[in-house]
Amino acid sequence: MTESLGVSLLGAGNVGGGVLAALAAGAERYAARVGRPLEVRRVLVRDASKRRKGVSKRVLVDSLDAVLVDSRTRIVIELMGGERPAFDYIRRCLESGRHVVTANKEVMAKHGGELLRTAAAHGVRLLYEASVGGGIPIISPLSRDLLANEVTAVTAIINGTTNYMLTAMAQRGSDYAGVLAEAQRLGYAEPDPTADVEGIDAAYKLAILCGLAFHVDVSPADVTRRGITRLTARDFRYAEELGYAIKLLASGRLIEGELVASVQPVFVPKAEPLARVDGVLNAVQVEGDLVGRVIFEGPGAGPMPTASAVLADVLDVARDLVASRPPSETIAYRPVVVRPSSKVVSRFYMRVTVLDQPGVLARIATILGKHDISIASVIQFETDARSGTAELVITTHASPGGELEAAVKEITALNVVSEVGNVLPMVGA
Numbered sequence: 001m002t003e004s005l006g007v008s009l010l011g012a013g014n015v016g017g018g019v020l021a022a023l024a025a026g027a028e029r030y031a032a033r034v035g036r037p038l039e040v041r042r043v044l045v046r047d048a049s050k051r052r053k054g055v056s057k058r059v060l061v062d063s064l065d066a067v068l069v070d071s072r073t074r075i076v077i078e079l080m081g082g083e084r085p086a087f088d089y090i091r092r093c094l095e096s097g098r099h100v101v102t103a104n105k106e107v108m109a110k111h112g113g114e115l116l117r118t119a120a121a122h123g124v125r126l127l128y129e130a131s132v133g134g135g136i137p138i139i140s141p142l143s144r145d146l147l148a149n150e151v152t153a154v155t156a157i158i159n160g161t162t163n164y165m166l167t168a169m170a171q172r173g174s175d176y177a178g179v180l181a182e183a184q185r186l187g188y189a190e191p192d193p194t195a196d197v198e199g200i201d202a203a204y205k206l207a208i209l210c211g212l213a214f215h216v217d218v219s220p221a222d223v224t225r226r227g228i229t230r231l232t233a234r235d236f237r238y239a240e241e242l243g244y245a246i247k248l249l250a251s252g253r254l255i256e257g258e259l260v261a262s263v264q265p266v267f268v269p270k271a272e273p274l275a276r277v278d279g280v281l282n283a284v285q286v287e288g289d290l291v292g293r294v295i296f297e298g299p300g301a302g303p304m305p306t307a308s309a310v311l312a313d314v315l316d317v318a319r320d321l322v323a324s325r326p327p328s329e330t331i332a333y334r335p336v337v338v339r340p341s342s343k344v345v346s347r348f349y350m351r352v353t354v355l356d357q358p359g360v361l362a363r364i365a366t367i368l369g370k371h372d373i374s375i376a377s378v379i380q381f382e383t384d385a386r387s388g389t390a391e392l393v394i395t396t397h398a399s400p401g402g403e404l405e406a407a408v409k410e411i412t413a414l415n416v417v418s419e420v421g422n423v424l425p426m427v428g429a
């Protein structure tokens with residue numbers, strides 16, 4: 001009988017439970033694909049006395065040491081989540097000579113460089129396919145299949161919660177508070193939705209993607225971030241009339257060698273494939289000089305899709321172990337200058353509530369003109385006879401973000417302007 005290959009898990013929650021279930025159900029096919037059966041040796045949880053479906057009590061432990069003392073554990077799967085203690089635990093596992101597979105975007109975005117160097121120093125691998133896009137293969141394609149390309153842009157919808165909410169707002173004309181409450185009821189949004197709705201989760205994932213795509217050191221702090229909390233049903237109505245969808249886009253590119261990375265709600269032309277990625281689906285679009293444009297789309301979360309990505313990494317490491325293949329060298333990342341959003345050029349959508357009287361538009365146009373911003377279109381959508389106001393939707397030609405921001409400040413100060421609502425970038429020239 002061939003000796004089994006020991007695998008231990010840190011965490012047995014949503015994803016950990018899925019991985020354990022898949023390991024049990026697919027034991028035979030994994031043994032065939034690896035050449036040796038996989039054996040679950042230890043499962044670290046906070047509360048080891050709690051019964052867990054499909055997990056033998058014998059393997060449950062509540063300290064990392066109990067995992068590390070098991071000499072037959074060769075691969076550790078980290079599925080605890082959060083920055084600490086997950087970061088320290090991953091490092092200790094690598095230092096102990098264990099290969100590590102993780103789904104932890106926060107740890108990889110903040111400490112990925114250091115951990116990958118630790119792995120290399122100890123002759124082991126650290127794999128993290130599940131940290132971005134759940135079940136969608138994207139880390140491996142970027143690190144291997146697209147390696148011959150100079151990647152020019154990565155544009156993604158990588159937060160299922162917000163994409164579900166934005167799709168509901170667009171399709172049903174619902175307001176933000178209503179769709180958030182519904183997403184929470186359905187379990188798509190956490191009781192504290194901040195990490196999703198403020199774009200924090202997507203910024204972690206984008207930092208990981210940009211590092212891989214451009215071979216540069218990127219931290220989540222390098223990502224300009226704006227959430228979806230200020231979007232209104234009216235923005236969606238106007239977007240529809242103009243032929244656009246509103247998506248929380250995670251976008252990274254190198255412009256003249258400088259990194260431009262942002263997570264923000266953006267007007268995306270309906271003809272673009274990303275405009276049609278709806279509900280909890282995720283999609284990552286990569287543009288490379290050789291390949292052109294490729295899009296990876298699929299379920300961005302959920303226990304089984306995420307288990308698919310986690311186990312792909314586990315099988316990859318396991319096959320190397322069976323074949324006694326040493327880990328390949330990781331590519332060193334170089335430092336990069338981050339271009340501030342004020343210098344990034346884009347078209348913009350702007351919603352302005354003004355007093356419904358003659359000459360108002362001319363005053364706004366004068367301010368925009370002073371900042372060299374040329375207007376592409378102006379539409380007066382609604383007038384409110386009671387308050388004597390009208391809503392103008394202005395779209396601009398490509399202009400630097402800093403100039404637009406300065407103009408918006410001046411427009412807001414005009415006594416004929418009641419409110420400058422959302423100002424959002426628009427995809428397209």
Ligand SMILES: NC(=O)c1ccc[n+]([C@@H]2O[C@H](COP(=O)([O-])OP(=O)(O)OC[C@H]3O[C@@H](n4cnc5c(N)ncnc54)[C@H](OP(=O)(O)O)[C@@H]3O)[C@@H](O)[C@H]2O)c1
Pocket residue numbers: 010011012013014015016044045046047048062078079080081082085103104105130131134300301302303306
């Ligand atoms: N959920 C998804 O669809 C999804 C998709 C992609 C990636 N991910 C990533 O996968 C990871 C796991 O997510 P999840 O949804 O499975 O989380 P979860 O349901 O909250 O499970 C966390 C597990 O880790 C254990 N744990 C947490 N802190 C611990 C500590 N200090 N010591 C020991 N055990 C600890 C918990 O133990 P107890 O059971 O005793 O509390 C629980 O079993 C996260 O990094 C997440 O971002 C999740």
